[in-house]
Structures are given as C-alpha cells and as structure tokens.
Amino acid sequence: MTALLLFDIRRIARSPRFALFTVGFPVVFFLIFSNVYGRSGPGAAAYLMVGMAAFGAVSAAINTGSRVAVERQVGWNRQLRMTPLPTPGYLVSKVLASMVVALPALLLVFLVGAFTQGVSLDAGTWLRLVLVCWLGVLPIAALGLLIGMLATGDSAQAMSAVAMMTMSLLGGLWVPVDLLPGFLAAVARALPTYWLAEFGRDALAGTAPAAQGLVTMFAWLLVTGVLVIVRYRRDAARA
Amino acid sequence: MQQTDTVVRGAAVSLQGLVKHYGGVRAVDGVDLTIAPGEVVALLGPNGAGKSTTIDVLLGLSTPTSGAVTLFGRSPREAVSAGLVGAMLQSGGLLEDATVAETVGLFSAVYPKSLSAAEAMRRAGVAEFAKRRIGSLSGGQRQRVRFATALASDPDLLVLDEPTVAMDVEGRREFWAAMRAYASTGRTVLFATHYLAEAEDYADRVVLLRSGRVAADGSVAEIGARAAGRVISARVPGVSAAELSTVAGVVDVQSRGDAVELSCVDSDGALRELLARYPQAMDIEVRGAGLEAAFLALTSEGAAR
Structure with missing residues (x-):
C-alpha cells in the first residue's frame, strides 16, 4: 500500500501542469478576491483565506482522485489485480494520495495569507486551522475517487470540473452562502464543502466544530466510500 | 491426454x-x-x-x-x-x-x-x-x-x-x-x-x-501428424480458386495465375476428385504439411462442418 502511495505521489509531483492548475489556481483566486474585498472589514482577509484554501484542497483532491479514470482506461487496474495488493489497500492508498496532494494546496494559500495579505494568527490557531481543514477534505477525496471509478478517461476532466465548481460555489467557498438565494443556502448546509469552510472559520474563532457538520461530513464519507467499493467490485467482475 | x-x-x-x-x-x-x-x-x-x-x-x-x-x-x-x-x-x-x-x-x-x-x-x-x-x-x-x-x-x-x-x-x-x-x-x-x-x-x-x-x-x-494435413500444388488452367475450394477435402486455396496450392485434410480424396473434375491439371506435387497447415486444417474443420 505504501509502495503504491509513493508511486502515485511521485508521478503527480513530476507533473508541472497538474501542480500549476490544482495548487496555483486557488492562490491566484485568493489574491484577486482578497485585494477586492479583503479590506472590507476586520477579519475579511482571513475569512476569504479559509474559503480559498478549502477550494484549493477540494480541487486538488478531486483532480487527484479522478486520475483513476485514465488509469482504468489504459488497463492499469487489470495489471494491479495480478498482484497481492488487496482491495482496501488500493482504495485507501488512492484516498491518501488525494489527501497528500491536498495538503500543499491548503498550505500555500495559508502562506500567501500570512505573508502577503496580513492574516495574523497565533501558532495554535494556525495548527488547528491546518488540521481541521485538511481532515475535512476526506469526504471530498472519496468523491474524487468515485468520479475516477465512474468516468472514462475522456469525461473525467469535465466531471471533476463540474463537481469542483458545484461543490465550491454552493458550499460558499467563493462567496458567502448568505449571498446565495434562500433555497441554495439550504442546499449548502448539506454539502461537505460548506462544513469544511465552517470548520475552518470555527478554528479561527476558537470554537468547536458543529455537530451537524460532523454528521454531514461523516454521511458523505460513508456514502461515497460505499459507492466506491461497489463500483470497484463491479469493475473487477467485468474485466 | x-x-x-x-x-x-x-x-x-x-x-x-x-x-x-x-x-x-x-x-x-x-x-x-x-x-x-x-x-x-x-x-x-x-x-x-x-x-x-x-x-x-x-x-x-x-x-x-x-x-x-x-x-x-x-x-x-x-x-x-x-x-x-x-x-x-x-x-x-x-x-x-x-x-x-x-x-x-x-x-x-x-x-x-x-x-x-x-x-x-x-x-x-x-x-x-x-x-x-x-x-x-x-x-x-x-x-x-x-x-x-x-x-x-x-x-x-x-x-x-x-x-x-x-x-x-x-x-x-x-x-x-x-x-x-x-x-x-x-x-x-x-x-x-x-x-x-x-x-x-x-x-x-x-x-x-x-x-x-x-x-x-x-x-x-x-x-x-494427427492433422494429416497435406498441401497439393498444381497448375489447373481455366479454373477459379472458388471452384477449386469446392473439391472435397480442400480447406484452403492459394492461387497465383494458373498455379494453385490446396491445403487439404484429405489429400488422397482431394487429388482423386481434382483429377476427375479437371483432367487438365498438371505439375502436381503433394507434400506433408507443417504445423501451419495442421493448424489450418484443425481450425477450419469446424467451419466446414
């Protein structure tokens, strides 16, 4: 499992285009938003920073997971089935790869926030913020893998772009949910991305994550996880 | 086995x-x-x-x-x-x-x-x-x-x-x-x-x-050996490959002008019928088949059936 994780990470780390789009894009977004709205009130820059960091992590996790579609298409998974690598080992390794790629995306936005946008927090808050936002990406990493298991090599990019945009916009990562029409605000509260950003803001404020958020996150992780396993089994049976 | x-x-x-x-x-x-x-x-x-x-x-x-x-x-x-x-x-x-x-x-x-x-x-x-x-x-x-x-x-x-x-x-x-x-x-x-x-x-x-x-x-x-495949090569003027392929025992016909090569499962039977139907056939040669002809004979039996 570790071998597969390292193998995957090494390949991703070598792809400059992948890094540029998944890690670089949210930083650029953050700089633009922050310069437009960042001075609008105390804590505005920090608020934007959490949303954009979450966006970066979500985009990295979904894009990493959806790469599985291409791997399946070229027959790589068939090749892997000829090894003792167990199903859980494969799936866990894939989710971990997404988590590992999400971390620098998250950290980069935080660094830019701290060093160029004047976000100043104490060390404990930074640590909590990183930890909470990173762990909160877990259901999204599972979602990315599900896209990878469902899509073909051709449709993977489109599917992950749609998932990423919907999740980010409706989850309130780009604009506050309160600015969305009422029924969309209700939808937002059912999304893991909304709670991801909420958890980040809770960490800023030093409050504990809401129970509703934890339940929603866990439900997403459970459902996508089960769907991934079902889909993986079906893929194996059909091969 | x-x-x-x-x-x-x-x-x-x-x-x-x-x-x-x-x-x-x-x-x-x-x-x-x-x-x-x-x-x-x-x-x-x-x-x-x-x-x-x-x-x-x-x-x-x-x-x-x-x-x-x-x-x-x-x-x-x-x-x-x-x-x-x-x-x-x-x-x-x-x-x-x-x-x-x-x-x-x-x-x-x-x-x-x-x-x-x-x-x-x-x-x-x-x-x-x-x-x-x-x-x-x-x-x-x-x-x-x-x-x-x-x-x-x-x-x-x-x-x-x-x-x-x-x-x-x-x-x-x-x-x-x-x-x-x-x-x-x-x-x-x-x-x-x-x-x-x-x-x-x-x-x-x-x-x-x-x-x-x-x-x-x-x-x-x-x-x-089991395939008992043989190849008959001959010149048969004025006869098409399609006609030759109807000779019993022939499973494949390769032709170049008058010269033809007939891959056979039953070369003896094929040769008798060939001469009976086309007396003009000449330069006839029959040789044992290698694995390739055996392969052809064995795999096309089903199609002929």
Whole structure:
C-alpha cells in the first residue's frame, strides 16, 4: 500500500501542469478576491483565506482522485489485480494520495495569507486551522475517487470540473452562502464543502466544530466510500 | 491426454470443464487442460477461439460460468496473491508517466517474496532504459517492461498472452532467450500466440483451441501428424480458386495465375476428385504439411462442418 502511495505521489509531483492548475489556481483566486474585498472589514482577509484554501484542497483532491479514470482506461487496474495488493489497500492508498496532494494546496494559500495579505494568527490557531481543514477534505477525496471509478478517461476532466465548481460555489467557498438565494443556502448546509469552510472559520474563532457538520461530513464519507467499493467490485467482475 | 492422479493433484494448471459465456456468446465452451510443473505450453488458435478468455479465467480476472480452475491446487486469486503466478496481459496497461524502474519497483514491492527490481529488470533486459518513462518507449520495449513486472514475484508459473506482439525481430529473439532462461530453471510457462513458429520453436506442447474447445493437444510433432494435413500444388488452367475450394477435402486455396496450392485434410480424396473434375491439371506435387497447415486444417474443420 505504501509502495503504491509513493508511486502515485511521485508521478503527480513530476507533473508541472497538474501542480500549476490544482495548487496555483486557488492562490491566484485568493489574491484577486482578497485585494477586492479583503479590506472590507476586520477579519475579511482571513475569512476569504479559509474559503480559498478549502477550494484549493477540494480541487486538488478531486483532480487527484479522478486520475483513476485514465488509469482504468489504459488497463492499469487489470495489471494491479495480478498482484497481492488487496482491495482496501488500493482504495485507501488512492484516498491518501488525494489527501497528500491536498495538503500543499491548503498550505500555500495559508502562506500567501500570512505573508502577503496580513492574516495574523497565533501558532495554535494556525495548527488547528491546518488540521481541521485538511481532515475535512476526506469526504471530498472519496468523491474524487468515485468520479475516477465512474468516468472514462475522456469525461473525467469535465466531471471533476463540474463537481469542483458545484461543490465550491454552493458550499460558499467563493462567496458567502448568505449571498446565495434562500433555497441554495439550504442546499449548502448539506454539502461537505460548506462544513469544511465552517470548520475552518470555527478554528479561527476558537470554537468547536458543529455537530451537524460532523454528521454531514461523516454521511458523505460513508456514502461515497460505499459507492466506491461497489463500483470497484463491479469493475473487477467485468474485466 | 491421459494424466495420472499425482500429476493432476500437483498440476501447475488444472482447468476442468471450463465454460465462460458473455451474454449469448460461448467464448469458452468446455475446456479441460492440465499442465504439469515445468512444461512450456503454447496456446494456439484463430482470433475468437477463446485464448484470451481462457487466460483471464485462469488468472482469476474473470469468473467462469461453470467449471473448476486451480493453479498449484489453489484458487487463481490465492495463487496470484501468493506470488506463484506472473502474467503478461495483452490488455493490461502501464502508466506512461511512470519510469521503468518505478513500475518494476512497485511490482517488486507488493509481493511477499520477490526478485529485487534490479534483478527483474536485468532478466527482462530493460535495465539499460530503467530511468526512462514508459511513454517514451517503443512497443517492443514496453512489452519487455511488462515481462519484467511479470517476473517481479519470481513466479513458478508464467502466463503470457501474445507476448511478442509489438516486438521487432531482434526484440523477439531477446525476449525468447530471456523466457528460455526462466523456463530452464524448471518453471512452468503457458503462452498464447498466433506466431506458429514461436510455438514450434519454444513449446514442449501445443494446445490448439477452436470455438472455445480444445481441438488438439500434444507435442508439435504429434499435432502435425494427427492433422494429416497435406498441401497439393498444381497448375489447373481455366479454373477459379472458388471452384477449386469446392473439391472435397480442400480447406484452403492459394492461387497465383494458373498455379494453385490446396491445403487439404484429405489429400488422397482431394487429388482423386481434382483429377476427375479437371483432367487438365498438371505439375502436381503433394507434400506433408507443417504445423501451419495442421493448424489450418484443425481450425477450419469446424467451419466446414
């Protein structure tokens, strides 16, 4: 499992285009938003920073997971089935790869926030913020893998772009949910991305994550996880 | 082929009454096959004869509709997990953005007792381009990388599905040299091929599949003899290949101008009818068929029926 994780990470780390789009894009977004709205009130820059960091992590996790579609298409998974690598080992390794790629995306936005946008927090808050936002990406990493298991090599990019945009916009990562029409605000509260950003803001404020958020996150992780396993089994049976 | 009990029990490969249907298609339709440890067996047959399906089921990549499969007395999945089986699949892919060393290294890392990546790469002859990415390799080089991944577990059984398909002459020669070195250590090899020369040169035994069944099973010499295939060459002016193909016992006609070559299952009968129907036939020669003609005769019997 570790071998597969390292193998995957090494390949991703070598792809400059992948890094540029998944890690670089949210930083650029953050700089633009922050310069437009960042001075609008105390804590505005920090608020934007959490949303954009979450966006970066979500985009990295979904894009990493959806790469599985291409791997399946070229027959790589068939090749892997000829090894003792167990199903859980494969799936866990894939989710971990997404988590590992999400971390620098998250950290980069935080660094830019701290060093160029004047976000100043104490060390404990930074640590909590990183930890909470990173762990909160877990259901999204599972979602990315599900896209990878469902899509073909051709449709993977489109599917992950749609998932990423919907999740980010409706989850309130780009604009506050309160600015969305009422029924969309209700939808937002059912999304893991909304709670991801909420958890980040809770960490800023030093409050504990809401129970509703934890339940929603866990439900997403459970459902996508089960769907991934079902889909993986079906893929194996059909091969 | 009659097998003793001990051979069946200790068999490297045992397929009993194997059937695999895809929808209404009977891809494999009752295959019995026992391969003893140390045998090098070629699986031959025309496209659609069930070679790849048999191999998929054998490796546990698909489940049989009915019948039993064991490898070294275990289920395919168990045998694969234990690293007893190495496979080079036709449709198994490699990732273009990984290097050769990374790919072979991954396979070497996931097996319980394995060759080092360096050793697997050396044996498969890919060490000199270990640092290159798969995407920059030729088709033949990629095939050899697959061979290296198949060797990674130091398997007792090697299963190869059309292994030399993208290789040039030199690559093919090197590949078989490596394969021979592996087989000479008493390991078992099963390979599917449509190059008859490869079966003739490298296999101890040939299993011929036709329409999902075993049409013939034996040494190259035995199969050549069993087919009793002969080739009649002659000049038959004014007669088309289509007309000649209706002569009883003829299974294939090759013509160039008046000169024709008739591949026959029953050359005596074909010759009598040929002379009776076309007395103008001349320069007649009858020769024994090699494995190629035997292959043709055995695999087209079904179509003639």
